[in-house]
Amino acid sequence: MGDHGGVASTGGEADLSGAVEHLLAAPGRRERVLHEHLVPARGGTTAPWPSWVDPALRSALGERGVHDLWQHQAVAAEAVRAGRHVVVATGTASGKSLAYLLPALTAVAEGAGEPGGRGATALYLSPTKALAADQLASVRALGVPGVRAATYDGDLPSEERRWVREHANYVLTNPDMLHRSLLPGHGRWQRFLRALRVVVVDECHRYRGLFGSHVAAVLRRLRRLAVAAGGPGPVFVLASATAADPATTASRLLGVPACDVLAVTDDTARRGATRFWMWEPPLLPGTGENGAPTRRPAPAETAELLTDLVASGVRTVAFVRSRRGAEAVAVAARRALADVDPDLPRRVAAYRSGFLPEERRALEQRLRSGDLLGVASTSALELGVDVSGLDAVVITGWPGTRSALWQQAGRAGRSGTDALAVLVADDDPLDTYVVHHPEAVLGAPVEQTVLDPDNPYVLGPHLCAAAAERPLVRDDLALFGPSAEPVLRHLVAGGLLRARPGGWFWTSRQRATDLADLRGTGGEPVRLVESSTGRVLGSVDAASAHHAVHPGAVYLHQGETHVVEELDEEGSVALVRREDVEHTTSARTTTEVRILAEARSRDWGPVRLSTGTVEVTSQVTSFLRRRAATGQVLGEEPLDLPERVLRTSAVWWTVPADLLEAAGVAPADVPGAAHAAEHAAIGLLPLVATCDRWDVGGVSTALHPDTGLPTVVVHDAAAGGAGFAERGFSAARTWLRATADLVAECECATGCPSCVQSPKCGNGNEPLDKAGALAMLELVLAQADDDGGPPAGGSAAEPGGGVVVDLREGAAGDPPGVAPDALRQRAERAPRR
Ligand SMILES: [Zn+2]
Numbered sequence: 148m149g150d151h152g153g154v155a156s157t158g159g160e161a162d163l164s165g166a167v168e169h170l171l172a173a174p175g176r177r178e179r180v181l182h183e184h185l186v187p188a189r190g191g192t193t194a195p196w197p198s199w200v201d202p203a204l205r206s207a208l209g210e211r212g213v214h215d216l217w218q219h220q221a222v223a224a225e226a227v228r229a230g231r232h233v234v235v236a237t238g239t240a241s242g243k244s245l246a247y248l249l250p251a252l253t254a255v256a257e258g259a260g261e262p263g264g265r266g267a268t269a270l271y272l273s274p275t276k277a278l279a280a281d282q283l284a285s286v287r288a289l290g291v292p293g294v295r296a297a298t299y300d301g302d303l304p305s306e307e308r309r310w311v312r313e314h315a316n317y318v319l320t321n322p323d324m325l326h327r328s329l330l331p332g333h334g335r336w337q338r339f340l341r342a343l344r345v346v347v348v349d350e351c352h353r354y355r356g357l358f359g360s361h362v363a364a365v366l367r368r369l370r371r372l373a374v375a376a377g378g379p380g381p382v383f384v385l386a387s388a389t390a391a392d393p394a395t396t397a398s399r400l401l402g403v404p405a406c407d408v409l410a411v412t413d414d415t416a417r418r419g420a421t422r423f424w425m426w427e428p429p430l431l432p433g434t435g436e437n438g439a440p441t442r443r444p445a446p447a448e449t450a451e452l453l454t455d456l457v458a459s460g461v462r463t464v465a466f467v468r469s470r471r472g473a474e475a476v477a478v479a480a481r482r483a484l485a486d487v488d489p490d491l492p493r494r495v496a497a498y499r500s501g502f503l504p505e506e507r508r509a510l511e512q513r514l515r516s517g518d519l520l521g522v523a524s525t526s527a528l529e530l531g532v533d534v535s536g537l538d539a540v541v542i543t544g545w546p547g548t549r550s551a552l553w554q555q556a557g558r559a560g561r562s563g564t565d566a567l568a569v570l571v572a573d574d575d576p577l578d579t580y581v582v583h584h585p586e587a588v589l590g591a592p593v594e595q596t597v598l599d600p601d602n603p604y605v606l607g608p609h610l611c612a613a614a615a616e617r618p619l620v621r622d623d624l625a626l627f628g629p630s631a632e633p634v635l636r637h638l639v640a641g642g643l644l645r646a647r648p649g650g651w652f653w654t655s656r657q658r659a660t661d662l663a664d665l666r667g668t669g670g671e672p673v674r675l676v677e678s679s680t681g682r683v684l685g686s687v688d689a690a691s692a693h694h695a696v697h698p699g700a701v702y703l704h705q706g707e708t709h710v711v712e713e714l715d716e717e718g719s720v721a722l723v724r725r726e727d728v729e730h731t732t733s734a735r736t737t738t739e740v741r742i743l744a745e746a747r748s749r750d751w752g753p754v755r756l757s758t759g760t761v762e763v764t765s766q767v768t769s770f771l772r773r774r775a776a777t778g779q780v781l782g783e784e785p786l787d788l789p790e791r792v793l794r795t796s797a798v799w800w801t802v803p804a805d806l807l808e809a810a811g812v813a814p815a816d817v818p819g820a821a822h823a824a825e826h827a828a829i830g831l832l833p834l835v836a837t838c839d840r841w842d843v844g845g846v847s848t849a850l851h852p853d854t855g856l857p858t859v860v861v862h863d864a865a866a867g868g869a870g871f872a873e874r875g876f877s878a879a880r881t882w883l884r885a886t887a888d889l890v891a892e893c894e895c896a897t898g899c900p901s902c903v904q905s906p907k908c909g910n911g912n913e914p915l916d917k918a919g920a921l922a923m924l925e926l927v928l929a930q931a932d933d934d935g936g937p938p939a940g941g942s943a944a945e946p947g948g949g950v951v952v953d954l955r956e957g958a959a960g961d962p963p964g965v966a967p968d969a970l971r972q973r974a975e976r977a978p979r980r
């Protein structure tokens with residue numbers, strides 16, 4: 148069962164060290180390794196099998212080569228059996244699934260003897276259908292008598308759905324189905340819910356930001372209905388990639404106190420050593436916008452590494468962030484390998500989430516069998532696919548979080564064999580910072596998963612859904628947190644709910660669940676249709692349609708380039724034509740921000756730092772054509788697309804102009820200084836928040852109408868906010884320090900994509916003043932360092948905002964291991980339970 152299974156391993160041998168020497172022998176290669184980090188091998192610690200484990204389950208696992216349990220598996224399984232919520236946050240391939248399979252399948256098998264065969268049921272939740280399908284196959288293969296496992300998803304015909312509702316005792320589904328189908332239809336799930344003993348929340352680190360906040364509300368609705376059905380309420384087992392303070396994250400997701408969750412974080416599985424490289428592609432002079440130098444694109448560098456590793460027989464996965472990037476890497480590697488051996492190109496493929504299911508299955512099968520030696524993949528491969536026996540992983544560009552980095556790197560290596568992981572820096576501020584400051588990611592603890600279950604924009608629709616499922620009563624409010632009551636008042640005032648003596652009622656004919664959009668995609672995905680054949684090539688989120696499939700955009704599918712002819716938003720269709728082009732495209736956006744409400748602020752001398760609610764008006768205005776091989780800008784074309792308006796959270800700071808002038812930034816240079824500081828700060832926000840630069844946007848101005856001062860705004864890209872900007876506010880000192888260091892250290896003269904240029908700038912990266920940005924950032928930080936007194940009190944004026952306690956961010960003073968978020972959370976939450 149590979150990553151989600153036990154301790155067994157299979158796979159062939161490859162001479163990794165020979166391949167590595169060969170790789171470094173090429174001219175100019177060795178100096179691109181800025182840093183080598185060795186993750187040592189580990190022997191592994193086993194534990195005895197708990198006596199309660201179902202004997203059939205144990206022997207089935209034995210037949211699959213699972214003879215011993217790792218200690219962390221046993222500890223977690225015992226706790227679940229004893230009725231305690233557990234979060235297992237250990238590395239990739241540490242066998243997290245046994246931690247929940249042992250207690251869940253044993254309970255279900257024990258209950259199978261009762262009338263109806265459902266004395267106990269279990270629910271397994273995964274963020275993707277692919278992972279649920281993979282898990283279903285694993286559970287069925289174990290063949291434990293009495294266990295009737297089935298998936299419950301949108302593709303299931305109604306006859307089969309009925310069978311699942313009435314007979315299955317181990318149901319695999321996703322939060323979306325829970326939200327849209329199972330919970331609203333709970334009347335037909337009464338017996339299942341009453342018997343519900345264990346709920347597995349797999350890959351729970353995926354539930355972050357706005358999506359995480361939605362899932363937190365869905366899980367509260369589930370807990371409420373399970374108890375209302377007359378059951379004891381289930382025990383939750385969460386499986387997570389390694390993350391900081393997983394107990395706190397789990398407690399936010401579940402709505403239970405952190406002390407009620409056991410965090411199992413000590414990974415005791417056996418592991419080979421991993422060589423971890425920080426790799427920086429070379430700088431190419433004069434290739435960029437406004438004459439700036441650019442780095443060789445990371446995908447081009449990755450394609451070369453993939454080529455060399457595959458040519459040496461090393462089984463390699465290259466992770467590439469974008470779909471088109473994954474396609475391009477596979478194409479380039481195949482082309483290069485054709486010169487080495489005509490058989491090799493067919494052993495390299497692209498893998499990504501936009502593929503049709505049958506295409507995906509076929510590729511997964513070939514990867515497992517070893518027929519494929521090299522795969523260029525989006526992070527889709529992290530999920531749902533059972534791949535073991537990889538020797539090397541090439542990560543193209545910072546994957547967004549430390550936890551994702553380790554998860555991707557953890558794909559390399561099997562128990563007992565050594566592995567190689569390479570992080571290839573993209574030409575942007577964060578990547579450049581990371582490969583020059585490996586201590587910021589390799590030594591540092593992984594980040595906390597950010598989610599905000601009290602976000603009123605999320606909570607409101609779910610309170611409506613909960614009331615529609617079963618009228619809300621006062622006793623329910625504690626479950627939904629301190630925002631519930633003010634949000635309910637708001638909903639009643641807005642006519643969505645009715646307050647009666649018996650509680651709060653949903654009286655509309657509309658489906659209440661339609662009010663909440665879990666994935667925040669803003670509507671139907673846009674399908675890409677080949678205009679000449681009508682063939683559907685894939686889809687993109689509605690929210691990213693303007694960026695990704697605007698007219699003229701180049702779209703890659705299975706290595707073939709297509710050009711978008713027309714974007715029909717009404718019909719959620721983009722028409723494309725097959726055309727060989729040698730360029731890629733990137734869209735540009737203009738943005739305006741209005742400050743609606745300041746929720747918290749902190750005065751650092753005359754510098755003011757704030758967080759609160761803003762209204763962002765953005766428009767994709769043009770796109771750039773870039774040469775695919777080098778990233779060189781070929782030209783820009785205007786676009787005529789409508790504006791999008793969204794209300795969201797932001798962090799912003801203001802600096803008086805006279806102070807800037809005293810620091811050497813003349814009034815005429817303020818726009819360029821603020822703009823450059825904004826770009827670099829956006830680039831580095833992911834260092835402190837679990838987001839990537841595409842999850843946030845920004846605006847800077849020498850005179851913002853709402854502040855009357857030079858102002859830099861960084862905002863969440865999702866409507867309602869996702870917690871990223873707020874995290875920037877909490878960790879502002881760490882964030883801005885890293886931003887200033889990056890700008891100071893970048894080897895370019897006046898700004899480049901590795902520091903202050905932004906690929907999505909709506910102003911063509913003009914004006915940008917690198918030196919001015921550094922002066923501004925150092926000025927802000929100097930004021931912060933002078934700020935020895937207690938923080939300024941916040942004003943908590945947000946509807947449904949609850950009590951807000953402002954704390955100084957952690958870099959300097961917090962005791963080790965206590966994240967400011969956790970403190971704030973404790974301060975906010977502790978009294979009410
Ligand atoms: Zn630079």
Ligand SMILES: [Zn+2]
Pocket residue numbers: 822826905907908909910912913
């Ligand atoms: Zn810009």
